Amino acid sequence: MPRLRLLETLYEDAAGSVYRAKDAGGHRVHLRKPGAPSAISEVELVALQLATERLTGIRHPSLLAVVSGGCDPADGRPFVAIKPTEGEHLASTLRGRPLSIETATALLSQALEVSELISELLADEGIWIETTTRAIIVTEESGEPRFLFWPAPAKAMLGEARKRSFHELIEMIENVLGWAGREIDESEGGHLHIWLQWLKGVDGDVALREAREMLAAAAGVEPPQPVEKLVAASRKKARCRINMAKWQELLKSQRPRMPLFALLCFMLVIQAIIGWIIVRIINDSFDDELEQLNSSYHSTPFTIDRHPNRMPQKEMDPPDSE
Numbered sequence: 001m002p003r004l005r006l007l008e009t010l011y012e013d014a015a016g017s018v019y020r021a022k023d024a025g026g027h028r029v030h031l032r033k034p035g036a037p038s039a040i041s042e043v044e045l046v047a048l049q050l051a052t053e054r055l056t057g058i059r060h061p062s063l064l065a066v067v068s069g070g071c072d073p074a075d076g077r078p079f080v081a082i083k084p085t086e087g088e089h090l091a092s093t094l095r096g097r098p099l100s101i102e103t104a105t106a107l108l109s110q111a112l113e114v115s116e117l118i119s120e121l122l123a124d125e126g127i128w129i130e131t132t133t134r135a136i137i138v139t140e141e142s143g144e145p146r147f148l149f150w151p152a153p154a155k156a157m158l159g160e161a162r163k164r165s166f167h168e169l170i171e172m173i174e175n176v177l178g179w180a181g182r183e184i185d186e187s188e189g190g191h192l193h194i195w196l197q198w199l200k201g202v203d204g205d206v207a208l209r210e211a212r213e214m215l216a217a218a219a220g221v222e223p224p225q226p227v228e229k230l231v232a233a234s235r236k237k238a239r240c241r242i243n244m245a246k247w248q249e250l251l252k253s254q255r256p257r258m259p260l261f262a263l264l265c266f267m268l269v270i271q272a273i274i275g276w277i278i279v280r281i282i283n284d285s286f287d288d289e290l291e292q293l294n295s296s297y298h299s300t301p302f303t304i305d306r307h308p309n310r311m312p313q314k315e316m317d318p319p320d321s322e
Helices: 042-055 090-094 101-122 153-157 160-164 167-177 186-202 208-219 227-253 260-298
Strands: 005-013 016-022 028-033 066-072 077-082 136-141 144-149
Touching: 028 066, 042 066, 042 077, 042 101, 042 153, 077 153, 090 136, 101 144, 101 167, 101 186, 101 208, 101 227, 167 186, 186 208
Parallel strands: none
Antiparallel strands: 005 016, 016 028, 028 077, 066 077, 136 144
8 A cells, every 4th residue: 555644534435435534745645545444455455556547637517636546455445536626525515406408417427438538548337426416526617517426446356247337327316316225207307317328228238428428318418538649648748747757756766876967967078089990980980091093093104194185296307517
């Protein structure tokens, strides 16, 4: 388990317990553990670690930022730690008052979007968020409600059928609308009632993408954003942050054996020596070629007339001597 120190229990819900904690640097984090400890196999532990690692650093407006996660060796319980965010729990917002159809549709749309994003990152289709009302934080964005969800990497240890089931989302929507245990007709439930009835009939046999598209069509809004764009947007801010963190860790773990200025001077000297050697090799090669040309010139059996256009002079007999 990373260096996290539990300070106090914040609350407990059907999904487990949430604690206030501090990391090794003294920063506050919130940590969630499932309700009861259970034996985790090596395969499940690897799946949990991979899911947590891929979620760390990913950013989305409706997803709480994961700081760390894994398995606590003290009690054998998986955990995930997130950066605290200002806002009110959905349970406190409700206080016995159900959400409107429009607000519940926004809640469901954002939950499906985050689940599809995480499914794409993990290459494993499933509902990768906690759906209890205490685990959902409500904020505002441009005057519209924005819901933030706890990621649930521990679901990597669940079976395929349980991960893909929409049962938790259906239960969440019926609770926030006050429909649990009631007979709802189409006139009261509107498009959301129609969508829920469709989803109950195909649960386990429908992909998240199709569920999002059907919800948008039922609500009469534009089709949802493709998951490829969601993935690209979620990694824009995270990429630089993750690389810088790794680079700083590398610098701390591998301290140079000599001062930085001395190291730079040494590198400059090495480059100067290499450049001098290259220049000498080029000059020596040029001198050899020039010497070969001079030797071939001096060994030529004829002479060169420096005035090729001059008329040849007629040889004159020497004067008779008297």
